[in-house]
Amino acid sequence: MAMTAPEGTSQLITVSDAALTQLQGLIAGQASAEQQLGLRVYIQSGGCSGFSYGMGLDENPPREDDYVIEASDALKVYVDSYSAQYLEGAEIDFVDQLMGGGFTINNPNAVRTCGCGHSFQTSDSAGEARSCSH
Secondary structure, three states: OEEEEOOOOOEEEEEEEEHHHHHHHHHHHOOOOOOOOEEEEEEEEOOOOOOOEEEEEEEOOOOEEEEEEEEOOOOOEEEEEEHHHHHHOOEEEOOOOOOOOEEEEEEEOOOOOOOOOOEEEOOOOOOOOOOOOO
């Protein structure tokens, strides 16, 4: 059974209005009427700062160790318990720019980020620094 946000937090991850609009458009274009897509957000070791972000639409039901955040009636966000510790309080946003636009994660736990925008380090994180590949 999936979990709700950790106790003591109002919400693990929030989704900005701009990101929600973009995500709902993506979901409407990919999901069938009976299919429920969720947005899986995770972190993984690697990147030039120690960790890197990942996200994608997930057609599978949430896993047993997932936190499920209801961003709207039509969008659920899935975060595994390992990633949750590094993403608490983060916001998924969508930036519409001529160069470098797209989905971004504003993470209050990141003390250092990479120029690529997909890699970060927390104050207590380990991990080997690697060069960014674009």
